[in-house]
Amino acid sequence: MYTLHEKTMELRNKLKDVRLQKNLTQAELGQRVGVTRQSIIAIEKAKFVPSVKLALELAQALDAPFNEVFWLEEDSRGD
Amino acid sequence: MRKEMRPYYISRAILSIGFGALLYFTGSPLWQAVLLGAAILGLFLWAPHSGRYSVHPELGVNALRRDEWTQAVNDKAARNAFAAVMLLVGGAGLYFGAVGAALVPAGLLRALLIAGAAVYFGSDVWMRRNQQK
Numbered sequence: 001m002y003t004l005h006e007k008t009m010e011l012r013n014k015l016k017d018v019r020l021q022k023n024l025t026q027a028e029l030g031q032r033v034g035v036t037r038q039s040i041i042a043i044e045k046a047k048f049v050p051s052v053k054l055a056l057e058l059a060q061a062l063d064a065p066f067n068e069v070f071w072l073e074e075d076s077r078g079d
Numbered sequence: 080m081r082k083e084m085r086p087y088y089i090s091r092a093i094l095s096i097g098f099g100a101l102l103y104f105t106g107s108p109l110w111q112a113v114l115l116g117a118a119i120l121g122l123f124l125w126a127p128h129s130g131r132y133s134v135h136p137e138l139g140v141n142a143l144r145r146d147e148w149t150q151a152v153n154d155k156a157a158r159n160a161f162a163a164v165m166l167l168v169g170g171a172g173l174y175f176g177a178v179g180a181a182l183v184p185a186g187l188l189r190a191l192l193i194a195g196a197a198v199y200f201g202s203d204v205w206m207r208r209n210q211q212k
Contacts, residue, residue: 030133038130038207039148047210048148 008075011055016044018062018069032061083136084127090140091123131207152206160199167191 019029019040026040033054042048043058050058059066099116103109127134132143145153168191175183 034133034135034144035146036130036133036149038210039133039146042148042210045210048151051147054147 009072010075011049012073013070018064022062033057086139087142095120156199156202159202160195163198164191164195
């Protein structure tokens with residue numbers, strides 16, 4: 001979470017939807033990018049913000065455009 | 080047992096035997112040494128299946144790696160443990176200063192280390208469970 005032009009932005013993702021579209025399990029996706037299943041769960045539940053490198057690797061492993069999997073959104077909680 | 084994981088398992092078996100031998104040769108009874116060695120080997124055998132590490136068989140003896148989420152959890156747990164121990168040290172300093180004790184019990188250091196370890200492992204488990212819900 002960070003502030004851009006006085007708006008609080010958060011990284012959102014559609015990792016679970018895209019993963020299910022590709023018929024991949026969390027463990028399989030984790031194996032493709034070299035992380036644990038727990039990491040995939042934490043990212044899908046937006047409890048953990050992955051690094052740029054990992055986010056790019058996830059999009060690549062899912063063969064999906066980066067913007068389709070991850071995007072920035074104004075924090076719904078507001079400030 | 081996966082064939083590619085052999086270097087990992089063999090190296091960990093050697094380490095477990097080493098720990099057991101160290102305990103035995105420093106004066107512990109044989110049964111305690113065997114028990115410790117078996118317990119350590121059990122942990123090493125469980126680790127690849129624990130979900131705590133990403134498994135890279137191609138790395139041989141270093142097949143288990145922390146990924147960035149695991150690293151973030153470990154970092155936060157270490158920070159919590161450090162903060163807890165510092166607070167306890169401060170509290171102990173105030174207490175022993177207030178009662179005017181010239182000597183601080185030696186057992187305090189052990190208690191602080193145990194408290195730090197408990198906070199570290201407690202935080203680690205709590206964050207892992209909380210972030211999976």
